Amino acid sequence: MTETDTVTHFDDAEPTDVDPAETEPPRGARGRRTALIACAVVVVAAVAVVGALGLGGGEEKGPSAPPRAGSVVPVTRATLTERTDVDGQLGFGTEIPLPVKATGTVTWLPQQGATVERGDTLLRVDDRPVVLLYGSMPMYRDLALTSTAASSSVAGSAESGSGESDTGTGAAASPSPTTGTETGTGTGTGTGTGTAAPAPLTGMDVLQFETNLAALGYTGFTVDEKFTDATARAVKRWQKSLGLAETGTVGVGDVIYSAGKVRIGQPGARLGAAVGENTLTYTGTARKVVVNASAADAGWAVRGTVVGITLPDGKSVKGEVASVGRQASAPEGGSSEGESGAGAATLPVTITIADQKSVGRLESGPVTVEYVGREVKDVLSVPVAALVALAEGGHGLETEDGRFVAVRTGLFADGNVQVSGPGVDEGMKVRIPE
Structure with a gap:
């Protein structure tokens, strides 16, 4: 249209020296350009139609669902742990009362939280130390050179021994006609003993004590079940180090046994109070x-x-x-039955x-x-996110090519789930939908 207006304008104007042949393009060229423009319009329209219809080059495919987004993972064999x-x-741990057998007044206590080891003082009663030793058997009697029970047995035998059995022969006693006194003859023998050698103290408690005494460095005796003179001498040296009278005898309240070193708990008595069952508590140190x-x-x-x-x-x-x-x-305020539940x-x-x-x-x-x-071992598993709900019920897995396989689920653990079924194999690729 512009070109036509221009040509018409030149026809009405004054004549000039310009050659009309130089200003007006040839009719053939102008026709070709018009044809090209028309072709371009047709091509653009065709492309738009193809895009609108979703058609394109390549292999033709039948109707299908649009591709699903998500990652693909394999079915693996593993051990699942819940x-x-x-x-x-x-x-x-729970604080336990120390079995203090000493009697008297509490005159010293350790600080709460203190650690007491073998040979250390746990507390003082009447200003006498009560010492910790290691062992499982409790202190239940005095340990001395002789057995009190054995000595009592010997003493009982002595009381019934002399003159209890008596045998004799002779004439019956008769009054003397001249002196008026009875005379008679006879002999008698008696069985029994008035003295006996004391029996040494023996027992597993002796072995336990001697083991501790040797561990503390007081030796010179055989560690066994017999409390001998050598044991008593070692006890005296130990008593001297504690500031006690060197008697060689260990009283039932002088030591307390535990399995190992202890940590002092909450005291149950104050200084000046009488010793009781809960005077001092302890726990282990671990x-x-x-x-x-x-x-x-x-x-x-x-x-x-x-x-x-x-x-x-x-x-x-x-x-x-x-x-x-x-x-x-x-728990407090509840019971094992009733409203709180079993x-x-x-x-x-x-x-x-x-x-x-x-x-x-x-x-x-x-x-x-x-x-x-x-825990289940050697089972097939997939991430829980790979499970899909099937329209007919239950769960399934979507394979890489878009098929759905029904599965049975087992243990859920650590973000994975146990799966099984006739269509599930190790290594099979399944999709995790986004």
Whole structure:
């Protein structure tokens, strides 16, 4: 149109020196350009139609769902472990009263939290030290050179021995006609002894004490079950080091036995009070964890079971179940039956920590204990996210090529799930939809 207007304008204007042949393009060229423009319009329209219809080059395909997004993972064979967390308390265990057998007035007590080892003084009664020794047998009698029981037996024999048995022969006594006195003849013999050699004190408690005495450096005797003169001499040296009278006899209240060194707990008596059953308490020196486990679900709590412990500072350490209480108790304000439910009752589970250094300086605080509830080995598994709900019910897996395979599910653990079924094989690729 512009070109036409221009030509018309030139026809009405004044004649010039310009040659019309130089300003007007040839009719053939102008026709070709018009044809090219028309072709371009047709091509653009065709492309738009193809794009709108979703057609394109390449292999023709039948109608199908649009491609699904998501990653593809293989079905793997593995061991699945179900882990459960329970709350616990880090500490030194339950405080136990020391079996103090000394009688008198408490004149000295150690500080709470102090560690007492073999040969150390636990407390003083009437200003006499009560010493800690190691062993499992409690002190139940005095240890001395002779046995009190044996001496009593000997003394009883002496009282009934002399003259009790008497035999004799002779004429009957008759009054003398001249003197008026009775005369007679006869002989008699008696059986019995008035004295006996004292029996040495023997027993397993002697062996236990002598073992401790030797461990403290007081030797010169044979460590056995007999309390001999050599033992008594070693006892005197030990008593001298304690500031006691050198008697060679160990009183029943002079020592207390424990399995090892102890940590002093809360005192149950004040200075100046009379000694009682709860005068002093103790615990072991190793930190441990106590869990009040549900009595209805305490099957995991078996002695020797290894568990994981998460400390208050977030650090994880290993523990081992050492003991399980046999008496269930209900929490305060509830009962094992009734409104609180049967699962309210708990059992105390004590867990030891072998590597005490791994705990650092922590002495107490709340912890989390992780134990293995169930475990299945050598099973097929996939990530839980790979499961899809099937229209006909149940679960299935979508294969890499878009098929769906029904599966049976088993244990869920650590983000994976156990799967099985006739169409599931190890290594099969399944899709995790986004």
